[in-house]
Amino acid sequence: MKYVQEFRDPQKAQGLLHEIKGLGEQLTQDHPGPIKIMEVCGGHTHSIFKYGLESLLPSSIELVHGPGCPVCIMPKGRLDDAIAIAQQPHVILTTFGDVMRVPGSQQSLLQAKAEGADIRMVYSPLDALKLARENPDREVAFFAIGFETTAPSTALTVLQAQREGITNFSLFCNHVLVVPALEALLSNPDLQLDGFIGPGHVSMVIGARPYQVIAERYGKPVAIAGFEPLDILQSLWMVLRQLAEGRCEVENQYTRLVNHDGNAVALDALAKVFTVREQFEWRGLGDIPASGFKMHPNYSQFDAEAKFTLPHQRVADHKACACGEILQGVKKPWECKVFGTACTPEHPIGACMVSSEGACAAYYKYGAAQAPQPSEALAKSR
């Protein structure tokens, strides 16, 4: 597959790994402990485990898995709100498949569906709009989650609904923003990080520019990365090279898709349809200022939060669950008391175990006992 296979070539990985090893040794000469680089995006976490990249790295480098999985950070109260929408008469609630098994305070969307609520999985928000078009006597709500990668698609769908004069379609908006979340993490004194691998597809929308605050105010180098194994290794090398040379900048590994200013059409749609919330609650992380979108007042007729009465309850996380610390990168999944015992992908307690992009699910699925040999993992991907 073009633009995929050529970025999985094990031969090309050798040069990068050699450089990474050399830089790791150089950087840890006068450094207590390994160099810690956070990959922000859940998609990167998934790729790192799928291709066994972590086991290819020298012990001088530690990858820390960040909060960039929108399924993982959705608080229980918002799931309860989505279920409350679905339980109202004449409503069809639509959402992406990976949200279906996330536990709310009482049940998941899948359990609510089993009990009779009309909840349907869609591949695209446009499919939800199609359902609204085909069911004029029903209310169709789309439970929208995702970072800035996904938000433009829902914004464009709302604009399409407006153009068509569709009135039985609404958005339960739970879109979240990457940079405010990173700033919240960097304000935590317990978090010791040396740099970031930036999320490639969020950056395809927002551009490289918004990360300058991370480099300038917080003094952490950033390399925006694609999702194939060579992309991730190259961006890691770029961050290490910055550290070795005493530079602190935003670099872009994913130049085939990311530019400095982002995608103008997508950003324009976001600015029209959404406005930034004063704060948004993140599961495990609490309230983060200016970290989520809500519907712009001009589009309130498409706002599920205005259309339906919702409980808006805040629900505490399960006491034993360490999702919060895992999402902040201060704990590894195996340090959670319930990891792999009470909490498994079949019966998740915390959201990090639900989504395939969650750190716990990745450790569980590709855990040390079952991990393929690094060279095999890369070879198999060809």
Next chain:
Amino acid sequence: MCLGIPGQILDISDREQQLAIVDIGGVRRPVNIACIVDDDHPLQDCIGEWVLVHVGFAMNRIDPDEAQQTLDLLEEMAAVHATIASTDANLAATARP
């Protein structure tokens, strides 16, 4: 959630709704291409282009020159590594009594 798949635009299927037929790994799907259309890139010019498809939308064009430059750099690094490795091996062989 943020994963996307490269695909190639084969045809424009609905000009009004800016929908195109995109070949994604051998599967043809209707994809909204509003995000990659502007005055400099009209709808018809998109045919043949490679795009990154995410939840039914083409979010950006894939720049073939930039992709090649990345691969060239990685190739160069691999070649340098291979040369160093073979020099090291030769030196080790020479040093052996």
